[in-house]
Amino acid sequence: MTRFWMLGGLLLGLTLGAMSLHVPGTRELSIRDNMWFVIIAGISLAVYLLAVWLVLHRPAPRHTVWVVLLVAAALRLPLIPVLPFLSSDVNRYVWDGMVQVDGINPYRYIPADPALVPLRDQAVYPHVNRAEYAPTIYPPAAQAIFAATALLWPSVTGVKIVMVGFEVLAVVCLLRLLAAARLPAERVLIYVWNPLPVWAFASDGHIDAATVGFVSLALLLRTRRRDGFAGIVMGAAIATKFLPAVVAPALWRRGARWRLAICCALTVAVLFALYSSVGWRMFGFLRGYGAEEGMTDGSGIWLLAGLARAVPLPAIAVPLYWTAVLGLLAGLAGWLAFIRRPDDPVALCGAAAILMAVVTFAISPHYPWYFAWLAVPAVLAPYRALVWLAASPILFYLDTFGDRFIWPSVVFVPTLLLALADLRPSCVAAPIKGNT
Structure with a gap:
């Protein structure tokens, strides 16, 4: 147990040292x-991987689990009252919540609109x-969380506490x-x-x-x-950040008679209906965000x-890329849902x-917090590529002045190499189970 105390203490010291850089x-x-x-x-990442x-x-x-949990709490608690200094997104969360408490649909106006001056x-x-x-x-589930938080504690600290609360749910x-x-x-x-969730959630309060x-x-x-409750919760996840939709095929169970899929779809529909008074403006910035992040012209995609x-890329390169990604996901989804039958x-x-x-x-975001959710399945299925990809993007906090290939390669190249190692039949059939 001593080695876990030592590594945990080292992680805590590194976290406090990084926090001290903030004025x-x-x-x-x-x-x-x-x-x-x-x-x-980066040093914290190395200590974490050793642990x-x-x-x-x-x-x-x-x-030993109590040591693990105690250190986890110690890593997060000092960061909650500190102003976020790695991202400003949490301020939008608080704003959206305040707008809703005032009875206004958050999709109706941009924050600078004169209607919101008061x-x-x-x-x-x-x-x-x-x-x-x-x-x-x-999306709507995120907005509902922002509104509930604004009713209870309309502040950055309030949002951060709620996000750490979701982490507690995940740990349980x-x-x-x-x-x-x-x-x-x-x-x-x-x-x-994992130092990435620590900074992304306790420090920055991200909705992830x-x-x-x-x-x-x-x-x-x-x-x-x-299955019905799993579908409802998965619907809430999808209506929080869209990406969890890819998890749904992994949850599919033929004996459930579509309960999961129906409950998931109904949950998403109900949540979107709550904010539907603005029509398609609920999706108004998705296209703009995709362009801003280089998803539409390929400049933001690592590969x-x-x-x-x-070489100069032809105009068709981006559509071909996304077609290939969707095809791969569809193939994997079909295999996992109907053939592999994970129970x-x-x-x-x-x-x-x-x-x-x-x-x-495939999306290869340059925002570190997009990767934090990968640490969830890694607990039970610790593929080496997955553990690395769930933690190493903490290095993306370095400001590379728009570079979307050279520095990100520090994360993505090892991921590819580790994934090739994980593709060995023994690894695919049974991820490391560790000590029982």
Whole structure:
């Protein structure tokens, strides 16, 4: 147990050291401090990967899980009251919640619209990103969370507490999944010690924490064959950040008679109906966001950005890329839903992990928090590529001034190499189970 105390203490010291780079009252790091932050984050990543290796390959004393959970709490608690300095997204969450509390559909106006002048304050509004041109992009379940938070505690700290609460939900579900799979409880370390969720949720309060909670709960309910409830929770996940839609085929069970699919679809429909008074404006910024992030012209996609450095890409390259991605996902979804039939917790999480990793890798976002949800299935299905891809994007906090290929290759090239190693039949058939 001593080695876990030592590694946990080292992670905590590194986290506090990175936090000390922040100047109280400011909302971003200087260029110099940003570089130091990523250096410290890189060391934290190495310590975390060593801890993962130990928990998977070395026997752990009884009650080690309590050490793991205590360290996890210690990593998060100091960050909650600190102003976010790595991202400003949480300010939009607070704003959207305040707008709804005032009885206004959050999709109706951009924050800078004169109709919302009475709601402007000095604590939140000046820090809302894209306020001058972008309506909110967050789906209805996320908006409902923002509204509920605004009713209880309309502040950045309130949102961060709610997001850590979703992490607590995820941890409870993961512990029960580990128990169902007869795996050591301390394996939850793979999620709770991952430095990326620590900074993305406790520090920055990203809505992806809700996705983490919903996906974890859906996996647990599916394991217990509570298909209707699993469908409802999966619908909430999809209506929080769209991407969890790829997990649905992994949850499919032919004996459920479409209960999961119907409940999922109805949940999504009801949630969208709650905000439907603005019509298609609910999706108004999706296209703009895709263009802004280089998804429509290929400049923001790691693979295409790399190819474009070697040869000029034809106009058809981007449509072909997305067609290939959709085809791969469709093939994997069909195989996992109708042929592989994952029923035990490890196989179920392995199936979800494959779909989640493929879509996240294909999109190749440069925002680190998009990768945090991959740490959920990694707890039970710790494929090496998955563990790396769920944690290493913390390096993306380095400001590379728009580079979408060279620095991201530090994450994506090892992912590809590790994925090739994971493709060995023994690894695909049975992810590392560790000590039982």
